[in-house]
Amino acid sequence: MTTQATQDPGATPAVAVLGGGVMGGTLVAALRQGGWPGDRVTVVDQDATKAAALADEHDVRTATLPDAVAAADVVLVAVKPDVVPAVLEQVAPVLRGGALVTSVAAGVPLRVYEDALPAGTPVVRVMPNTPALIGKGASAIAPGRAAEEGHLVLVERVLAATGLVERVAEKHLDAVTALSGSGPAYAFYVVDALAEAGVLLGLPRDLATRLAVATVEGAAAMVAQTGDHPAVLRERVSSPGGTTVAGVAALDAHAVRAGLVAAVRAAADRSRELGAG
Numbered sequence: 013m014t015t016q017a018t019q020d021p022g023a024t025p026a027v028a029v030l031g032g033g034v035m036g037g038t039l040v041a042a043l044r045q046g047g048w049p050g051d052r053v054t055v056v057d058q059d060a061t062k063a064a065a066l067a068d069e070h071d072v073r074t075a076t077l078p079d080a081v082a083a084a085d086v087v088l089v090a091v092k093p094d095v096v097p098a099v100l101e102q103v104a105p106v107l108r109g110g111a112l113v114t115s116v117a118a119g120v121p122l123r124v125y126e127d128a129l130p131a132g133t134p135v136v137r138v139m140p141n142t143p144a145l146i147g148k149g150a151s152a153i154a155p156g157r158a159a160e161e162g163h164l165v166l167v168e169r170v171l172a173a174t175g176l177v178e179r180v181a182e183k184h185l186d187a188v189t190a191l192s193g194s195g196p197a198y199a200f201y202v203v204d205a206l207a208e209a210g211v212l213l214g215l216p217r218d219l220a221t222r223l224a225v226a227t228v229e230g231a232a233a234m235v236a237q238t239g240d241h242p243a244v245l246r247e248r249v250s251s252p253g254g255t256t257v258a259g260v261a262a263l264d265a266h267a268v269r270a271g272l273v274a275a276v277r278a279a280a281d282r283s284r285e286l287g288a289g
């Protein structure tokens with residue numbers, strides 16, 4: 013770990029990650045996994061010990077927020093949504109001309125950044141998810157008014173090791189947040205419930221967990237690889253009068269589909285609330 017941010021216009025863009033929590037740490041790890049040089053990544057957290065631990069773990073730099081931002085070509089905001097305005101107040105006076113500002117904060121609209129930062133600052137919102145840590149993430153990115161093709165390409169480069177990256181219009185980001193941003197939690201919930209059901213029926217827990225994980229992983233991969241509609245693939249599992257239709261009927265009786273739709277709608281509503289401040 014080194015403790016100073018530097019500026020070198022000819023090198024890989026310098027990235028300052030503001031917030032060394034779950035998502036900031038995930039993105040630092042992904043940058044390094046993607047081959048981003050450690051001396052071109054600086055992590056900042058209000059808890060200097062946390063930032064130093066992250067810097068040690070990933071062999072990146074740490075610095076104060078003003079020093080990190082002043083040296084950055086890309087500022088990546090990874091603090092909680094309610095902290096964003098205070099962080100932007102600190103960023104605005106020291107931001108380099110032409111630097112790109114990106115943020116993973118749920119809900120906070122582009123206009124909040126554009127109003128707080130110098131006129132013409134390119135801003136790109138990013139909604140990643142935690143499987144980015146293992147290169148299996150799903151992210152969507154949405155450009156602000158001053159963000160051009162080159163800025164989106166740069167964000168895609170930053171996210172290169174995280175997995176799928178989709179470009180969307182900002183109006184879709186609340187839905188994206190609710191579906192893929194929060195989505196790993198729903199998937200973990202399903203895997204946990206399936207494994208627990210196996211244990212209820214007498215399977216050893218480690219076996220039940222392995223079977224649940226492989227089943228969910230295999231089913232998702234099958235949708236991706238075949239391109240078939242999930243309902244068609246579900247029909248193929250369902251022999252007439254067999255076990256699967258009995259299981260799916262129980263899911264319907266417990267309104268599981270409606271529950272998942274309600275979960276995504278509730279998360280999107282919450283994303284909009286976070287954006288409203």
Ligand SMILES: NC(=O)C1=CN([C@@H]2O[C@H](COP(=O)(O)OP(=O)(O)OC[C@H]3O[C@@H](n4cnc5c(N)ncnc54)[C@H](OP(=O)(O)O)[C@@H]3O)[C@@H](O)[C@H]2O)C=CC1
Nearest residue numbers: 031032033034035036057058090091092093116117118140
């Ligand atoms: N977790 C996830 O799956 C996802 C999160 N996001 C978004 O990522 C953002 C961060 O979430 P997450 O990583 O989960 O949250 P965390 O609380 O884990 O991380 C936020 C970090 O920022 C630190 N922090 C707070 N204020 C400042 C400041 N002024 N300067 C520097 N650092 C500061 C916090 O310190 P302290 O703990 O002391 O407050 C904490 O370490 C949120 O906006 C969220 O919407 C987006 C997609 C997925």
Ligand SMILES: O=C(O)[C@@H]1CCC=N1
Nearest residue numbers: 118141189193194195
């Ligand atoms: O729960 C949250 O608010 C964040 C945003 C998406 C995933 N985690």
